[in-house]
Amino acid sequence: MKRAGQGRPDADVPDLQGLRDARLVMVTGKGGTGKSTSASAIARLLASQGRRVCLAELDSQRAALTAVFGHEPTFSPEEVLPNLWVMNITWPESLVAWLRTMIPVGRIVKAILANDTVRQFLDFVPGSREVVGLTVMQELQRRFDVVVVDMPASGHAFSTLDITRSALGLFRGGPVRARVEALRDMLRDDHTRLVVVALPEDMVVNETVETLERFRDAQLLGGRPLVLLNRALPPSLTTPERIVMDRLGALSMGEAAGDLIAAGQWDLEREAATEDAVVRLAEAARVQPVVVSPAPAGADPARTAEHIAAQLGRAMGVGREEVAWT
Amino acid sequence: MDLKAWLADTRLVVCVGSGGVGKTTSAAAIGLYAATMGRKAMVLTIDPAKRLANSLGLETMGGEPTRIDLGPLGDGVAADGELWAMMLDSRGTFDDLIGRIAPDEAARDRILANHVYRHMADAFAGSQDYMATEKLYDLVQDGRWDLIVLDTPPVKNALDFLESPGRVVRFLDEKVLGWLLAPYDRQAVWGSRIMQGTSTIVFRLLGMVFGKEFLDDLATFLQDFGGLYDGFRARHAAVVALLRADTTQFLAVCAPTTSSTDVARFFLEELEARDLPRAGILVNQVHRTAFDEVGVPDDLRAVAQRVAADMPEGTIDRVLGRLQRAHVRLRALAATEQAQAASVGQAAHGVGFLQQVPRIRGEVHDLSSLLKVGQAIFEVDAPQA
Numbered sequence: 001m002k003r004a005g006q007g008r009p010d011a012d013v014p015d016l017q018g019l020r021d022a023r024l025v026m027v028t029g030k031g032g033t034g035k036s037t038s039a040s041a042i043a044r045l046l047a048s049q050g051r052r053v054c055l056a057e058l059d060s061q062r063a064a065l066t067a068v069f070g071h072e073p074t075f076s077p078e079e080v081l082p083n084l085w086v087m088n089i090t091w092p093e094s095l096v097a098w099l100r101t102m103i104p105v106g107r108i109v110k111a112i113l114a115n116d117t118v119r120q121f122l123d124f125v126p127g128s129r130e131v132v133g134l135t136v137m138q139e140l141q142r143r144f145d146v147v148v149v150d151m152p153a154s155g156h157a158f159s160t161l162d163i164t165r166s167a168l169g170l171f172r173g174g175p176v177r178a179r180v181e182a183l184r185d186m187l188r189d190d191h192t193r194l195v196v197v198a199l200p201e202d203m204v205v206n207e208t209v210e211t212l213e214r215f216r217d218a219q220l221l222g223g224r225p226l227v228l229l230n231r232a233l234p235p236s237l238t239t240p241e242r243i244v245m246d247r248l249g250a251l252s253m254g255e256a257a258g259d260l261i262a263a264g265q266w267d268l269e270r271e272a273a274t275e276d277a278v279v280r281l282a283e284a285a286r287v288q289p290v291v292v293s294p295a296p297a298g299a300d301p302a303r304t305a306e307h308i309a310a311q312l313g314r315a316m317g318v319g320r321e322e323v324a325w326t
Numbered sequence: 327m328d329l330k331a332w333l334a335d336t337r338l339v340v341c342v343g344s345g346g347v348g349k350t351t352s353a354a355a356i357g358l359y360a361a362t363m364g365r366k367a368m369v370l371t372i373d374p375a376k377r378l379a380n381s382l383g384l385e386t387m388g389g390e391p392t393r394i395d396l397g398p399l400g401d402g403v404a405a406d407g408e409l410w411a412m413m414l415d416s417r418g419t420f421d422d423l424i425g426r427i428a429p430d431e432a433a434r435d436r437i438l439a440n441h442v443y444r445h446m447a448d449a450f451a452g453s454q455d456y457m458a459t460e461k462l463y464d465l466v467q468d469g470r471w472d473l474i475v476l477d478t479p480p481v482k483n484a485l486d487f488l489e490s491p492g493r494v495v496r497f498l499d500e501k502v503l504g505w506l507l508a509p510y511d512r513q514a515v516w517g518s519r520i521m522q523g524t525s526t527i528v529f530r531l532l533g534m535v536f537g538k539e540f541l542d543d544l545a546t547f548l549q550d551f552g553g554l555y556d557g558f559r560a561r562h563a564a565v566v567a568l569l570r571a572d573t574t575q576f577l578a579v580c581a582p583t584t585s586s587t588d589v590a591r592f593f594l595e596e597l598e599a600r601d602l603p604r605a606g607i608l609v610n611q612v613h614r615t616a617f618d619e620v621g622v623p624d625d626l627r628a629v630a631q632r633v634a635a636d637m638p639e640g641t642i643d644r645v646l647g648r649l650q651r652a653h654v655r656l657r658a659l660a661a662t663e664q665a666q667a668a669s670v671g672q673a674a675h676g677v678g679f680l681q682q683v684p685r686i687r688g689e690v691h692d693l694s695s696l697l698k699v700g701q702a703i704f705e706v707d708a709p710q711a
Contacts, residue, residue, distance in 0.1 A: 031345010032581065067585055102535045112531060121532070125544075126445045153345050168443045174537025202689050205348075236648065240637040244645045247633040248626075256627035259617035263653040264645075266613075269687065297658035301584065 011282035014290050015193075015224050019048065020250035022193040022223075023187065025148045028157035029197030030152045030207045034230045034308070036064035037301055038197045039150040041323075047083035048313070048322040051145040054085045057161070058133050058151055063088050065150060067301040077140075085144065087108040089136045091129060095122060097139065098132040102175050126170065130163035134183045141186075154196065161187060161220050188222040188299055196225055198281075198289065200232045200273040209284045227281060229289035230308070232274040233267060242268075290315050327679045327708045332605065333360060334402065336575045338466065338568070339475045339605070342597075343579035344589040348610040351690050351699060352579050352683075353477035354411070358693065359700030360473045361396060361407040368410040368471040372458045372479045389415025391470075399697055410471065419457040419464075427557030433550050442540075442547040459565045466568060575605035582609050582663035582682075588672040593676055606678030606711060608703065609667045611685040615653070615660045622646050671711045680711035 019025065019042070021045060027039035036057070043055035054077050057063050065088070066072045069080050075093035077085035099109045112118055122128055140147045151157040164184040171177040186192060190197060193217065199206040215221055224235050237245065274291065281287045295307040309323040333356070341353045350371055357369040368391065396405040401604055420703050421438060428434035441533045446610050458476065465474050524572075566573065576597050580590035596602050617623070625644065634642045671680045683702045690696055 019433065032347055032586070036585075060518070064585060067588070101534075103531065108531065125536070126442065166445060170441055170538040170543075171537050171538060173534060174533075174540065176536050178539070202691065237645075238641075240634075240641045241645050241648070244630065244634045244637055244641055245648075250644075251629060251633075253629065254623065254625050256617035256619070256623040257629070259615050260622065260649045260653045261628055263615070263656040264649040265687070266656060267648075267652040297655050298662040 001254050008278070008282045008288060011286050011288035012224065013288055014226050014315070015273060016226075016290070018190075018223050019195070019226055020046070020316060022046075023146050023189070023191040024137060025146065025193050025195060026151050026157070026161075027149065027195045027197060027230075028151040028154050028211070029154045030199075030204050033197040033199050033204060034304070035153075035197050036150050037068060037306055038195065038228055038304045039148055040065065040068045040301075040305040041312060042195065043084055043086075043148040044081065044305060044309045045309050045313050045316070045318065045323055046146055046148070047081060048309075048318065050083065051083075052083050053146050053148060054087060054140050054144040056086075056137065056140065056150070058149055059087045059089055059091050059094070059129065070304070077143075089133050089149075091132070092285045094132045094136045098135045101135060101139065102179070127163045129165045130160045131167060131176070131180060131183065133160065134164070134186070135179060138183065138186050154207060158211065158214050158218075161215075162218055165218060165220065184220075187220050189227045190222050194221055194225040195227045195228055197230055198277065199230055199294065200270060200277040202273075202276075205277045205280050209281065212285045212287065213299055217270060225287075227285075227287050227289040227293045228308075228312070229277055229281075231270075231272070231294040232277065232289075232291045233270045233293060234274060234291060237268070237271075327710055328365065328574075329679065329681065329704045329708050332575075333473075333704065335362070335573065336605075337473055337573035338571070338575070339463075339473070340478065340569070340574065340588060341476065341579050341594045342478050342576060342577045344586050347579055347581040347586050348690075349579045351696070352479045352577075352608055352610060352703070353475045355423060355690075355696050355699035357409050357411070357473070357475045358396075358405075358696050359704050360475075361405045361409040362399070362403055362697070362700070364406040365473045365477065366408045366410075366471045368412070368465055369475045369477065370412055370414065370458070370465060371477040372414040389413060389418050391465075397691065399693060403697060414458050416460055419461050423457075423460055423561075424554070427554045427561070428550075429553055433553065437529060437547065437550045438689040440547040440550075441543045443551070443561055460561070463561065463565050463568060483636075498586070569602060572603070577605045578607045578674075580607065580609055581611045582666040584666065587666050590670055591673045594677055604677050606708070607670060607674055607680045609670065609680065609682045612663055612667065612682045613660045613685055615657050617653070618657065620650075620654065622650055671709075674711040676710050679708040681706070681708040698707075 008252060025039075025042055025046075027035055029035045029038075029044065039216060040055060043053045047053040047279055053067065056077075057065050057073060063073050069086055073086045073088040075087060075090050077087040079085050096109060096113065099112060100106065103109055103112070137147055137149060152160065164180055164187055168177065168179045168184075171180060196208055196211055198204050212227075245264060249265055251261075252258075253261060278289065278291070281289055290312060292311045294307050295304040299307060306323065313319070313323045330361060332547065339356055341349050341356075343349050348493040353369050357367040390413065391410050394409040394411055396409055424437050425434050426441075428437065458478070462474065462476055465471065512602070572579060576593075577595045578590040578597075580586040587609075592605055594607070612634055626649075630646055632644050634645065667680070667682055674680060681703055685699050686695060686702070688695065
């Protein structure tokens, strides 16, 4: 039996060096897998390595990073920990920044945006939000060593990045086309990495495999995506222990004893699901995930991010104290 | 509060909430339970990851209504009603819509063949949400179902899917269109026309940025698309009326975690601000424990010694230690979750019901486990929030 967390001959080992050296890290995954806490953890980890990191959320009215850092990020990056800046790539501000990259005269940009009709036009142009958001990420790379982006859920994240392909048919000339080509090259760059956060649950693993396939088929990315298997429990029991556990599970016990046995079965179920997830990711996508155990119950988002950073750091060979949150 | 009675009075349930909280499962469970009550239920999912198909045990579910074979559900439950499901095909829905409101076939074909349209249908952010409300309206008009359950996409930006129809209508507003189309109406040739005023300058700048090919495509598209304004506006008004109807109920679905209850609270506020009918909150995936002490109960130790007699030395202690650790964590988790449920209940005070649905063992991907979820929702009295 293969144990979770160990290498499988049919899967590529996680490209942690690629993550360590990345200049753009985009974090996605099915809803509820812990994208925002994982993105925060990666940003924290890279910052602890002495890199200047900007952690950005992609246009959310309800910034999920607020829960991690205690206050709402805005369009202007704010240093929250040493080497770590946090921001929200909000639409109106991004639009201004984007127009500035096209039209260098600030006064003209202002005049354009003062026109209501133009604003609605820009709102309506297909793909404008995606192109503008990606442009801001690209601009941020000039100011920071690495940009970590908390992307939308996988389906939406794919269409956001796929705009670099589909929009080429739409914009057949002009600076916007050149811009889209530059964004396409940014995604194909070897220093750009996609991280997909998954959980050891059938539906999540299925969606993760689908997401990896879509990205592979569309050839949008240069580097190999990294999969983070969050809230996973590697197997903890020997065969005799497992047999005893099964025997106990088959008995009808008093309330207290039954409660302990049920708790144990929850854990065992998660352990089995972790193994299944590792096998399925290897077989269907040739991917070996980085396995991250659940944070202690009741851990707040900051504590959870620290927990993930510590485990990811261990996989990278970084000491735990280096990624402490405070 | 008796949720069966609530469901009996409802014809449209809209499930809203963040991703990964079991929204699709809840929608399917509500539809299935309604079928056992004799209703003809349709579950519409928008999710691109085909999760509903997954939980219904269907390999493929296309953009057409599919009737689910309920077979024998077990436990003596008979389904007198029907359960149907379908997945939103955004592009197909958009094409259908254009076909319906276009003045003639030639106009329809011109729109469908246009570059801008093709990309807009595929990539226009929010068109998926918009198309969901469109399809919803169609399903209601169809009349084959007496209950429709809508599973909304896990949008980050709350009720975007309610906003997007308005966005299209606003854009098609004659003022905007007139402005954009002005140079074309005069049949002027791009680049050589003479125009006056600031809008001309702005328009020319947009041409410089987006490229003249794009603006030409857009203008051609809009000349046809603009003719659909009345059609779009009428549909939009009808959809809004449908969502505000007495028999429509919005249900906030969340998991007992900080981030998810936070989103649920936000949804409730947004619904109130839009004057949309709020049914209440479902808190999914709740863990429970009954034994509230630390330690290994004596009867468990005794039984463990008996069943592990043939195992190597130390096995019993390790198993009991493992059980204890698992229990300590489960207790802490259950306590945290109750605090979360209580806080969301407090915030939602006076809104409607607050139903907690226990996490069931194994994954919900067949009808019998879906039915268990349905029973947990409808057969346990729900407190008022």
